[in-house]
Amino acid sequence: MTDLLRRFFSGDRLALARVITVIENDPERRETLLQALHPHTGHASRLGLTGPPGAGKSTLVDRLTSLIRRDGQTVGIVAVDPTSPFTGGALLGDRLRMQSTWADPGVFIRSMADRSQSGGLASATPDVMVALDAFGKDTILVETVGVGQSTFDIANVTETTVVVLTPESGDSIQAMKAGLMEIADLLVVNKADRDGASRFASELRMMLDMRQRTSEWLPPVLKTSARDNTGIDDLYASILCHRAYLTQSRELDARRLRQSRAAITRAIDARIARRIWDQPETRPALDRLAERVCRREVEPYAAADEVLRTVGLGN
Ligand SMILES: Nc1nc2c(ncn2[C@@H]2O[C@H](COP(=O)(O)OP(=O)(O)OP(=O)(O)O)[C@@H](O)[C@H]2O)c(=O)[nH]1
Ligand SMILES: [Mg+2]
Numbered sequence: 001m002t003d004l005l006r007r008f009f010s011g012d013r014l015a016l017a018r019v020i021t022v023i024e025n026d027p028e029r030r031e032t033l034l035q036a037l038h039p040h041t042g043h044a045s046r047l048g049l050t051g052p053p054g055a056g057k058s059t060l061v062d063r064l065t066s067l068i069r070r071d072g073q074t075v076g077i078v079a080v081d082p083t084s085p086f087t088g089g090a091l092l093g094d095r096l097r098m099q100s101t102w103a104d105p106g107v108f109i110r111s112m113a114d115r116s117q118s119g120g121l122a123s124a125t126p127d128v129m130v131a132l133d134a135f136g137k138d139t140i141l142v143e144t145v146g147v148g149q150s151t152f153d154i155a156n157v158t159e160t161t162v163v164v165l166t167p168e169s170g171d172s173i174q175a176m177k178a179g180l181m182e183i184a185d186l187l188v189v190n191k192a193d194r195d196g197a198s199r200f201a202s203e204l205r206m207m208l209d210m211r212q213r214t215s216e217w218l219p220p221v222l223k224t225s226a227r228d229n230t231g232i233d234d235l236y237a238s239i240l241c242h243r244a245y246l247t248q249s250r251e252l253d254a255r256r257l258r259q260s261r262a263a264i265t266r267a268i269d270a271r272i273a274r275r276i277w278d279q280p281e282t283r284p285a286l287d288r289l290a291e292r293v294c295r296r297e298v299e300p301y302a303a304a305d306e307v308l309r310t311v312g313l314g315n
């Protein structure tokens with residue numbers, strides 16, 4: 001075992017931070033590390049919070065973390081910030097909003113910018129969660145902004161997904177209603193200190209009732225004020241209740257199997273992408289074809305086929 005891994009498994013937080021950095025930035029060493037970590041995973045409970053920008057996800061994560069810590073559990077947090085990819089603003093912002101837990105040695109927080117082209121989770125997030133799990137964190141909290149397509153990813157890496165909305169979400173919910181309702185195990189109307197929270201919560205309940213149920217679990221709609229620290233106990237109780245439901249109904253096994261499948265799919269996609277982009281011929285072919293697409297001589301899909309043919313993958 002390398003010295004880094006030895007320190008990692010002895011519980012050294014600096015080694016954990018280093019391992020995560022390698023996972024995020026070093027494709028060559030990433031896989032060796034993940035191979036070593038994988039047998040040590042599968043113990044953590046994984047909880048996701050998703051919702052529109054500014055809904056109060058980070059503040060809620062902070063409040064929930066305090067409760068989880070009170071239960072004697074250790075916590076790992078991954079916050080994906082889509083807004084400030086280059087400035088480090090993510091780190092400073094979340095440090096402010098998660099101030100009550102930042103200094104706690106039982107809590108490890110990683111903020112990361114969303115550098116991925118699509119999808120709400122930065123592409124390294126699932127692998128960063130592997131590191132937190134292998135390190136021995138009891139609970140892993142993932143925060144991600146959910147809009148449109150991106151919301152679908154989070155349910156593939158967590159057991160329980162909490163969708164966080166606010167009384168003002170009323171309009172925007174129309175646009176992303178279907179997707180968010182699909183993945184929500186729990187719905188939260190945060191900022192319930194503002195007007196309209198109860199009405200919005202009732203509307204959400206009605207929408208849930210009208211939806212065709214695919215499982216025994218009816219997602220509860222809860223009201224919280226992360227700012228005033230109200231409703232958080234109920235939220236935590238509901239999260240534990242959902243976890244118990246998953247275990248009893250055997251849905252936990254089904255979800256984990258689905259997630260393992262998703263993990264392989266991600267790995268295949270990454271492999272194929274790398275195989276294509278690592279070839280020296282790829283980028284010159286891309287440049288050449290871009291001009292022809294621009295001149296309307298070639299259509300982009302046909303151009304893609306041609307690029308793939310140059311690296312032996314075309315049909
Ligand atoms: N009035 C009120 N304000 C809140 C509440 N919860 C959070 N806020 C405020 O809302 C703003 C956004 O809170 P965050 O916790 O950063 O929200 P977020 O969803 O993590 O935001 P992004 O990560 O940027 O999408 C902050 O100014 C919080 O202080 C609440 O319950 N009531
Ligand atoms: Mg946040």
